[in-house]
Structure formats: structure tokens, C-alpha cells
Amino acid sequence: MSLDAHLVVRREGFALDVDLSIPAGTTAALLGPNGAGKSTTVDALAGIVPIDGGRIVLGSEVLDEPASGVVVQCERRRVGVVFQRLLLFDHLDVLDNVAFGPSVTGLRRGAARAVARRWIELLDLDDLTDRRPSELSGGQAQRVALARALATEPELLLLDEPLASIAVATRTLLRHTLSDHLRAHDGPRLLLTHDPTGPPSRGPPRSSAAGRRRPTPPRWPAPTCSAPTPPEGSCASTATTWSS
Amino acid sequence: MTERRGLRRRPPWLLVAPAAVGAAVFVVPFVALLFRAPWSDLRERISSDVVIDALRLSLLTSVLAAGLSVALGVPLAWLLARVDFPGRSLLRALVTLPMVLPPVVGGAALLFAFGRRGLVGGPVEEATGFLLPFSMWGVVAANTFVAMPFLVVTVEGALAGVDRRHEQAAATLGASPLTVLRRVTLPMIAPSLRAGAVLAWARALGEFGATITFAGNLQGRTQTLPLAVFVSLESDRDTAVAISLVLVSVSLVVLVALRDRWWTRP
Secondary structure, eight states, X not given: OOEEEEEEEEETTEEEEEEXXXXXXXXXXXXXXXXXXXXXHHHHHHTSSOOSEEEEEETTEEEEETTTTEEOOGGGSOEEEEOTTOOOOTTSOHXXXXXXXXXXXXXXXXXXXXXXXXXXXXXXXXXGTTOOGGGSOHHHHHXXXXXXXXXXXXXXXXXXXXXXXXXXXXXHHHHHHHHHHHTTOOSOEEEEEOOTTOSOTTOOOOOOSSOOOOXXXXXXXXXXXXXXXXXXXXXXXXXXXXXX | OHHHHHHSOOOOHHHHHHXXXXXXXXXXXXXXXXXXXXXXXXXXXXXXXXXXXXXXXXXXXXXXXXXXXXHHHHHHHXXXXXXXXXXXXXXXXXXXXXXXXOHHHHHHHHHHHHSTTSTTHHHHHHHHOXXXXXXXHHHHHHHHHHHHHHHHHHHHHHHHHSOHHHHHHHHHTTOOHHHHIIIIIHHHTHHHHHHHHHXXXXXXXXXXXXXXXXXXXXXXXXXXXXXXXXXXXXXXXXXXXXXXXXXXXHHHHHHHHHIIIIISOO
């Protein structure tokens, strides 16, 4: 199970062109400044927006290929997303947020909650099951969002600016726990960030898209490619992967 | 003492004066009604068959109309808010038309559509023998016609204000569009949905013009409370006032109870 994608999305005054190749069990990081198209990349892979060119292949399944007319609807893709704004459901408590995926994909309420409890336990959220999202700290909400995404057992996991909403002081700690939790997912993972200080202190030297140096594997995947926006406003990025 | 008084500012009279006049517009007629009420024999007057029949019919048809408005109006609001189709603006205007149209005109239009010789009513009667006007369901139809726009407008406005990213997040978790609406969107707009349903119910309870035009004024079958008030105003003013008091009490009790529980969020 790996991801092979060439995404072309055109908008007025904006063109996204990204090549992604992520083997199973590895995390790729896509680094770009705000407005470079990271969220569009997430939306295209998740099936929220269609691509205008290229193709998305996950494992052996083509998810989107304009040339052949093949497109798999968002709800049928096995793609889990932790959104930049997390987007937890405010009208549900933590347990039912995590149980949402399993229950809408066919499990009865009790069975869905049983699945949810497993992930809640795995992500140390036991004490928070009956809290509402508005009663959570940034770090807790982020773990709930991750648990909610993992509970659907996605084949591809997307993390959009996972640390953006977290206070700087707790980021380092969270980075470590998060990378531990990510091991629970054995498919390809894509991390999107604009934060050039993302990697831990012993992180690799920042390198250009061309430089595929392999530093010692960091605990938290480090972004390796920055994508400066060319004058005409198009962005071409390449993601590099490490096994972790 | 003076310092303390200085901290608590008086609301500007430029707002208080017109607000007081505005409040009087609502308060004075009800006070007049209370003054005019035949308190001595109120009990007998409001327990007559005519009033009991009208009250029962009014409650039943207004609740049915509110229910129909929700069942049909929510999908309609969703369509107007979320699907881009040709003629959407025109349909939106048509849906809100009953809010500005004189209800009598609406009742006449309903007759031309569902009456015995109506566009739809004729063929339907020939095929099934069912005739909508001058029946209880005619009252419900007239009520729904004038009440549903309030629900559609309220819910469509709420749908337009919903953060679509939450719906997209639900889709990535495997929810189909229908499931997203049921499990995410509607719970998110629940306060507006309730407010719209209450507005529709209140509008249906007070409906007069479309009802009398389309459904007639048959005691026990189509004579609702407003119609009973209208009839008694001609013959028996004290009874008219008594029925009006019943109508006011029922509306006030429901609106106050629902307002506290539903319209305001903690």
C-alpha cells in the first residue's frame, strides 16, 4: 500500500503541481509557505476537490484520474485527515466524535463506540470521553482529531499543519507523542507544514527540493522541501520520504 | 453616592422613547383585550362546543402544518442553499412569496390548483375521489402554504452560514451526503431549525385568509380559532373576545416556554 500521486489543480491565478510518492509505513513532509497550496493538496487527496490533471493512485486503486474519468467519491476513499482547524464536531462528545467514522460506515452505535474506545485508549484520551470539543485544550483536541481519523482505519493519513494550533512551548513534547501515535498507522502518511523549524533540534539541514539527503531518521518527520512561490503564482513541490 | 450613580449610565432617551412607543404597539391592544374580556361568564363562553371544536382543530392543523413544513421545507431549504440549478433565484422568490402575498390571494391560488376544477385537484379527484378544499386537510394545506416560507427562510439562512469544512471532514470519515446532512449539518443548525419550526407553527395557528378562502368555515371541520373569532365578532362580541383570549394564551404559553428552552443558547 503506497501513494503515488501527481496532482494538478488550477484555480484563478493559482496553479498547483505536486508529485508525491510515499511508500507504506513512511511519513513524507511537504513544506511550503502559507498560500502555496498545502490545503489544496489535502483536499485533492481526500477527494474534497477534484484534480484537473495527473492522477492519484493509492495501493492498486486509482482514486482520481481526469484523463480516464475515474474518480472515487470522498466518502469512499480510505483517506484519513487531521485538518489544520481540526474540525471536531461540537455537538458530539469525544467518544462520539471518534465513533463517527465507524458508525457512518455501517457499524451500530455500540460497536462503533467499542472501536472508538480502543483508539481513545491508544491515544491516552480515556479521561476525556464525555467532554465536548470546546472543553479540550489544543493538544487534547488534536489527539481527538487524530483518533477520529485513525478510527476509520484509513490507508492514507494526511496531517495538515498538525502543530499550528498548539502553543510553542508544548510543541516539542507533542511532536514526540504524536510521532509515537503515528506508528499505529501502517500506511503512507503525509505531513503538511509551513513551519521551517518543524524538525526537532537534531533535525536535518534544510535542503532544497533537489537535495535528497538522508539524515538519521528523526522522531518527527522533518520537512525537506520548501516551495518558494514563483512569480506567476504556481507552486511545484516535491516531497521526500524517510522511513520512520 | 453621586460617583456610583455616574458609573451606571442611563440608556439614551433617543432610544428609550421610540422603544417605549414600539412596546406600546404590542402591549396596548392586549391590555384592551383584557379590559374588554367578559370575565364573569368567561368559563361558559370558552367551553362552548364551537370554541372547543375550533381549539382542537387549530392545535391539530397548526401542528400538522408545522410538521409538514419541516418535512418538506428542510429539503427545500437544502436545495436552495446547496445546489446550483437554473431558476434557483426564481424558486427562492416563489417560496417566500406567501410571506408578502395577502393570504386571501394565496387561498384563491390554492383553489385554482387543488379545487374541484383546479389544475391538479380535478384529475386527482377523478382518479381517487379525494378533494382537498373544505376538509381538515385543506386547512392543513392552507396553513402549510403560509407557514413553510418562515421555516425555509430560517433554515436556508442557517445552512448558508454553516462552515462547510465540517461537512467535508465528515465526508472524509465516510459519511454520504445524506448522512452528513442528518448527522452533522442539521445538528449544527438545530437552534435555527427549532426557531423556524416554531415560527411556522405560530404563523399556522394564526392563519385566517387562506384558510377561509380555500377550506371554508365549517364548524368542527375547517373552522379554526381565528375563523371562530371572525364569525363571533359579527354576532356575539363577548364570545369573540373570549376566543381571542384563548388564542393569545395558547400562543403566549408556547412561545414563552419554547423561547426559554430553545431560542436562546446557553
